[in-house]
Amino acid sequence: MAGGLAALLDDVAVIAKMTAVAGKKSVAVVVDDAAVTPQYVDGFSPKRELPIIWRITKGSLVNKAILVALLMLLDTLLPWVLTPLLMLGGLYLVYEGAEKVYELISGHGKHEDKTAVVDAGPEHEKVMVKSAITTDFILSAEILVISLNTINDSIDGELGIGLKLVTLLVVAIAITALVYGVVALIVKMDDIGLHMTKKPNTERFGRLLVNGMPTLLNVLSFVGMLAMLWVGGHILVSGLNTLGWSGPYDLAHLLADPAHHVPGIGGFLAWLVDTVYSALVGLLVGGLIVLVLHFLPFKRKDPHDPQLAEH
Numbered sequence: 001m002a003g004g005l006a007a008l009l010d011d012v013a014v015i016a017k018m019t020a021v022a023g024k025k026s027v028a029v030v031v032d033d034a035a036v037t038p039q040y041v042d043g044f045s046p047k048r049e050l051p052i053i054w055r056i057t058k059g060s061l062v063n064k065a066i067l068v069a070l071l072m073l074l075d076t077l078l079p080w081v082l083t084p085l086l087m088l089g090g091l092y093l094v095y096e097g098a099e100k101v102y103e104l105i106s107g108h109g110k111h112e113d114k115t116a117v118v119d120a121g122p123e124h125e126k127v128m129v130k131s132a133i134t135t136d137f138i139l140s141a142e143i144l145v146i147s148l149n150t151i152n153d154s155i156d157g158e159l160g161i162g163l164k165l166v167t168l169l170v171v172a173i174a175i176t177a178l179v180y181g182v183v184a185l186i187v188k189m190d191d192i193g194l195h196m197t198k199k200p201n202t203e204r205f206g207r208l209l210v211n212g213m214p215t216l217l218n219v220l221s222f223v224g225m226l227a228m229l230w231v232g233g234h235i236l237v238s239g240l241n242t243l244g245w246s247g248p249y250d251l252a253h254l255l256a257d258p259a260h261h262v263p264g265i266g267g268f269l270a271w272l273v274d275t276v277y278s279a280l281v282g283l284l285v286g287g288l289i290v291l292v293l294h295f296l297p298f299k300r301k302d303p304h305d306p307q308l309a310e311h
Contacts (some may be wrong), residue, residue, distance in 0.1 A: 076161065094285050
């Protein structure tokens with residue numbers, strides 16, 4: 001009995017450790033998910049914001065259930081597919097990051113005030129929720145592939161398929177709760193602030209919340225942009241090394257090696273050099289994708305376009 005309890009506690013400890021490591025590795029996508037999702041409730045009345053977030057959350061859980069089953073199947077039958085899949089996700093990340101850089105520089109990302117679409121009706125809400133769940137599927141796939149690869153690299157084959165499945169499910173549920181809990185807080189923060197402004201002892205802090213919301217969203221978007229370039233670039237460099245082309249990976253280590261020898265802060269400097277290098281690789285590759293796509297005879301649709309609600 002005691003041995004069984006000890007084994008159970010050991011399994012729980014392993015799952016907790018792997019969940020923390022996998023979550024840390026996928027932080028860029030988590031930040032981007034939290035930064036992107038609030039746009040899908042723009043233009044709706046405050047009473048519809050939380051119900052919309054809840055609908056997206058349920059869709060996200062369904063997405064992750066499908067993805068976990070698919071990834072476990074691939075991990076068992078075709079494990080070599082995971083690296084190319086991860087690299088495809090890396091290409092998506094660097095493309096999104098580079099697109100944000102392009103919008104930041106060109107100003108093309110500044111559209112009309114989306115809050116003009118107020119109470120657009122159930123059809124528009126349906127369109128927005130569907131668009132958010134589609135985006136979530138892509139980001140969830142990236143998070144879970146990163147997590148599964150991190151688990152495989154960390155355990156070196158020592159974790160059974162059952163514990164691996166449980167770990168991936170814990171990661172999926174924890175990240176969903178974190179992302180959409182933060183999103184719900186963000187979209188209601190201005191309402192909380194307005195409520196606080198009605199009380200003398202919290203009025204100043206309430207105004208700070210209301211006035212700080214645009215800045216917070218801009219900071220989240222900027223951090224998400226940098227994180228996508230960094231993590232996406234790192235995924236591509238590591239993936240190429242795994243597939244047999246070690247040049248970019250070796251160059252990263254060559255650049256970071258001198259920083260290791262700086263007393264006291266060598267580890268941090270080496271990490272910083274590697275991060276900047278990965279981000280530059282991500283910007284270069286993502287920039288090429290953006291350049292190609294901007295020459296193609298179609299444009300990305302804005303899900304906030306009211307006309308979409310009519311179809």
